[in-house]
Amino acid sequence: MSTSADPLEWLNRLPSSEAGIDRQALAGLLVELARNIEPGSCQDVNNVHPIDPRLEQLRSLLLGREIHELSRLSKLVEDPEQLASAVGRVLPTAIAQTSADPRWGTVLAPAVEKAAATSVRHNPRTFTDILHPLILPAIRKSIGETVDETFQSLNESLKYALTWRGLKWRWEAWRTGTSFAEVVLKHTLVYQVEHVFLIHRHSGLLIAHVAAENAASEDPQLVSSMLTAIQDFVRDSFRGAEQQGLDTLKLGELRLWSETGTFATLVAVIRGNPPEELHQMLRNTLSRIHEERSGALEAFDGDISGLSDVEGRLTECVALRQQVQPIKRTGFLWLIAFIVLVPVLAAGLWGYRNWQDERRWEDYVARLRTEPGIVITELGRRNGDFQIAGLRDPLAADPMPLLREAGIDPSRVKAYWQTYQSLDPEFVRQRLQALLDPPVTITLSVDGDTVVAQGSAPSSWITRATAAGRTLPAGAPRFDLSRVRNINEEAEIRGLSDAIQSHEIRFDYNESLPAPGQDTILDELASRLRELVVLSKKLHVTTRVTLTGHSDTTGRGTFNLSLSLARAETVRALLKKRGVDPDLLAVRGAGQLEPEEPETYEAARSANRRVSFTVGFY
Numbered sequence: 001m002s003t004s005a006d007p008l009e010w011l012n013r014l015p016s017s018e019a020g021i022d023r024q025a026l027a028g029l030l031v032e033l034a035r036n037i038e039p040g041s042c043q044d045v046n047n048v049h050p051i052d053p054r055l056e057q058l059r060s061l062l063l064g065r066e067i068h069e070l071s072r073l074s075k076l077v078e079d080p081e082q083l084a085s086a087v088g089r090v091l092p093t094a095i096a097q098t099s100a101d102p103r104w105g106t107v108l109a110p111a112v113e114k115a116a117a118t119s120v121r122h123n124p125r126t127f128t129d130i131l132h133p134l135i136l137p138a139i140r141k142s143i144g145e146t147v148d149e150t151f152q153s154l155n156e157s158l159k160y161a162l163t164w165r166g167l168k169w170r171w172e173a174w175r176t177g178t179s180f181a182e183v184v185l186k187h188t189l190v191y192q193v194e195h196v197f198l199i200h201r202h203s204g205l206l207i208a209h210v211a212a213e214n215a216a217s218e219d220p221q222l223v224s225s226m227l228t229a230i231q232d233f234v235r236d237s238f239r240g241a242e243q244q245g246l247d248t249l250k251l252g253e254l255r256l257w258s259e260t261g262t263f264a265t266l267v268a269v270i271r272g273n274p275p276e277e278l279h280q281m282l283r284n285t286l287s288r289i290h291e292e293r294s295g296a297l298e299a300f301d302g303d304i305s306g307l308s309d310v311e312g313r314l315t316e317c318v319a320l321r322q323q324v325q326p327i328k329r330t331g332f333l334w335l336i337a338f339i340v341l342v343p344v345l346a347a348g349l350w351g352y353r354n355w356q357d358e359r360r361w362e363d364y365v366a367r368l369r370t371e372p373g374i375v376i377t378e379l380g381r382r383n384g385d386f387q388i389a390g391l392r393d394p395l396a397a398d399p400m401p402l403l404r405e406a407g408i409d410p411s412r413v414k415a416y417w418q419t420y421q422s423l424d425p426e427f428v429r430q431r432l433q434a435l436l437d438p439p440v441t442i443t444l445s446v447d448g449d450t451v452v453a454q455g456s457a458p459s460s461w462i463t464r465a466t467a468a469g470r471t472l473p474a475g476a477p478r479f480d481l482s483r484v485r486n487i488n489e490e491a492e493i494r495g496l497s498d499a500i501q502s503h504e505i506r507f508d509y510n511e512s513l514p515a516p517g518q519d520t521i522l523d524e525l526a527s528r529l530r531e532l533v534v535l536s537k538k539l540h541v542t543t544r545v546t547l548t549g550h551s552d553t554t555g556r557g558t559f560n561l562s563l564s565l566a567r568a569e570t571v572r573a574l575l576k577k578r579g580v581d582p583d584l585l586a587v588r589g590a591g592q593l594e595p596e597e598p599e600t601y602e603a604a605r606s607a608n609r610r611v612s613f614t615v616g617f618y
Contacts (some may be wrong), residue, residue: 059265086229152465171339191272194254197224198289199265200300206229207300207307207591215439227267231258234306261286263297268317282317289313357408361386364406371397373422385416393422395430425449425477436465442484456485485539493535493543497615500528500545505571505611509554512566514574522571525613526578532615534582542618546586547571550612552605565589571611 015604052610053290060067076082197220198207206224230249251254255270266286269366271280289310290297296306368374373396378389386408392399399417403410421427425446432451442455453465462484469479503525506515514522529545536543549564549571567589576582596612597604 006241021570023581057200069076081391101193102559123614191270191271191278191280193274195267195269196317197221197227197267197269198310198314198464199224199228199259199267200297201263201265201300203262204232204302205300206304207297207304208310208314210311222383224269227256227258257282259283259286261290263290263294263300266317285313285317307460360406360408364403364408367402368399371402373427374399375420378416382414385412385414387416389416390418391420392417393424393427394419395427396422423473424475425451425549428472428477428479432465432468435469436461438465441487447480450480452480452483454483456487456490460487462486480527482540485541489535489539493532493539493541493617496532496535497529497617498530500525500613500615503613505567507567507609507611509606509609510553510563511609512563512570514571522574523578526575529575529584535579536617543584544586544616544618545584546588546614546616548594548612549587549589550594550596550610550613551592553595553599554610557591559590563589563590564591567609569610 014611025496063522191210194212195434196210198209199205201208204225209224210219211220227284247258247260248259255274257268257270257274257279259266261281264286266282266289268278268282293310294320365376368376368388375389375391376388378387380387399415400410403413421431425448429444429446429451432491437445438453439455439457439461442453442457442461445452445454458463465479465481465484468482471480503521505518505521505525508512508515532543532545547568549566549568551560551564551567553560565587566589568589570580572585572587575585592608595604595608596610597607599605599608
C-alpha cells in the first residue's frame with residue numbers, strides 16, 4: 001500500500017471536531033503502516049511520529065471507505081466544473097430552506113441588482129415584457145384614480161363656486177394659503193369607514209374583520225363569501241377583468257372599495273362621500289400588512305391565530321372619517337360681508353342703470369314709431385351701443401333732438417337712416433305748398449286723407465294745381481280743388497250777371513204779354529241765362545235769377561199786384577220755351593210798389609210796365 005505525504009499532512013492539519021479522536025496520533029499510525037508495506041514512503045512527513053508499518057494495513061481495513069470518499073471529494077473540490085454541477089443540484093433546496101433567514105436577502109441583493117442592471121442594459125425588451133403585465137394595470141389604475149380625484153375636486157368646486165358658502169370658503173383658502181378645491185373637499189366630503197374586511201385572495205376565506213362602533217352588519221364570514229363570489233363573477237364574466245376584478249361598488253349611501261394585494265384583498269365599506277385619496281390610504285394599509293405578514297398570508301389555511309395582530313391595522317382604517325366642521329364665527333364676518341356686498345351692489349347698480357337705459361331706449365323707439373315720416377326697419381345692440389336703422393322723410397322730425405329729450409347719450413347710438421318720401425297727408429300738403437306756391441287767396445289744409453285747397457285763384461294756377469294732383473303716386477292723399485274759385489271766371493260771371501240784370505221786358509197798358517218787339521231781347525236773355533248756368537257749374541256756385549213783375553199806378557193796387565205777377569210768369573214761360581232751366585228762375589210780383597220812375601207823365605208810366613231781372617249767387 002502506498003500513500004503520499006500530502007494527504008497525511010492534510011489529515012494532520014484537519015481540526016478535531018469530534019471529541020476523543022487524536023488525529024495526529026492517527027496520522028502517525030497510518031505512516032507507520034505505510035512504511036512496513038513500503039519502506040521508502042512517507043520520509044518527508046512533518047510532525048508525524050513513525051508508527052509500526054503493520055498499522056498501515058490496519059488503516060486500510062478500518063478507513064479504506066473514508067479514504068476513498070476523501071479522495072473523491074478532493075477531486076470534486078479541485079475541479080470547478082464538477083463543483084459547479086454539485087452545487088447546482090443542492091442550491092434550490094438550500095435556498096428554499098434558508099428563505100426565511102433575513103440575512104439571505106441582504107447577501108443576494110447586490111448580486112441580483114447587478115444582474116438586473118446588466119440584463120436591462122443588454123436586453124431591455126425582456127425586462128419590459130416581464131414588468132408589462134404588472135406595471136400597465138397599476139399605471140392605468142393610478143391614472144384613473146387621479147382623474148377621478150380631479151373630477152371630484154372640480155365638480156365640488158363648481159357646485160359651490162357662486163354660493164355664499166363658496167365665497168366664505170374662498171376667503172378661507174386665501175387666508176390659509178391652500179387651494180380653493182382643497183377647502184371645498186374638506187368641508188363637503190363627509191364620510192366614515194364602517195367596515196373593513198381582509199379576505200384571503202386565493203381561498204376567499206375571511207382573515208380579519210373590524211367594524212366601527214355605530215356600524216351594523218350581518219355575519220362577516222357571510223359578507224366575505226358574498227364579496228368573493230361577486231369578484232369571481234366579474235372576473236369570469238368580462239374579458240380583461242381576469243387579473244383585476246371589481247374595485248368600486250355603490251349601494252345607496254354605502255360604497256365598497258376594494259384593494260387587491262398578492263395574498264389578500266382589503267375591502268372597505270364607506271358611508272358618505274369619501275375623497276379619492278382614501279384609495280391610497282387603503283392601499284398603504286394593505287401593503288404594510290403584506291410586508292409584515294407575507295409568510296403567514298401565503299400559508300393561510302383558515303387558521304387566524306398567526307394573524308391576530310392584523311386587526312390593529314384594520315382598526316386604523318375604520319378610524320378614518322370626516323365630519324362637518326362647525327361654523328366658526330370670526331371677527332372677519334364683516335369683512336366678508338363687505339367683500340361680498342361691494343360686488344353685489346356694483347352689479348345691482350350696473351343692472352339698474354342698464355335697465356334705465358333699456359327703458360329710455362324703448363320709450364325713444366316708441367316715440368319714433370309715432371312720428372310721421374319715420375319707418376324703423378332694424379333695432380339691436382352691439383358692443384354696448386344701441387343700433388337703429390330705417391327710412392326717414394326729410395320733412396319728418398330730426399331723431400337727434402328726440403334722443404336728447406329721451407335722456408340718451410347720442411354717442412351711444414348708431415343710426416342709419418335712408419331718405420324716402422312719405423305719403424303722410426301733412427307731408428304731401430307741405431310738398432304741394434312748396435311746389436305750387438299758391439296765391440295768398442288760396443289755403444291748403446288736410447281733411448282726413450285729403451288735401452283741400454280753398455279760396456280763389458287765376459285759371460293758370462288752377463290748371464297747374466290740377467296737373468300736380470294727377471302726378472301724386474298711388475296711395476297718396478287726394479288733392480281736392482273743388483273749393484277753389486277761378487278769378488277769371490268770377491269776373492266773367494259777374495259781367496254776365498250785370499248784362500242779364502240790365503235787360504227789361506216791356507208791356508203795354510193792362511197787358512200780361514210782352515209788348516211787340518220784345519222777342520229779340522228774350523232770345524238774347526235766354527242765351528245769357530244758359531251761359532250763366534254753365535259758368536255757375538264750373539265755379540261750383542248756385543245761381544238764382546229772380547224775375548220781378550211791375551205795373552203802373554193806374555187801377556187798384558191788388559189788381560196791379562196780380563198783373564205784375566202774371567207778367568213775370570209769362571216771361572218765365574217764354575224763357576223756358578227758349579231752353580232756360582225753369583229751376584234757375586224765380587218769379588215775384590212787385591205791383592206798383594217798386595216804380596222805376598215817378599209817374600208824372602205817360603212815358604214814366606210806360607217804363608214802369610216791365611219785368612226786371614236780379615241775379616243771386618248762393
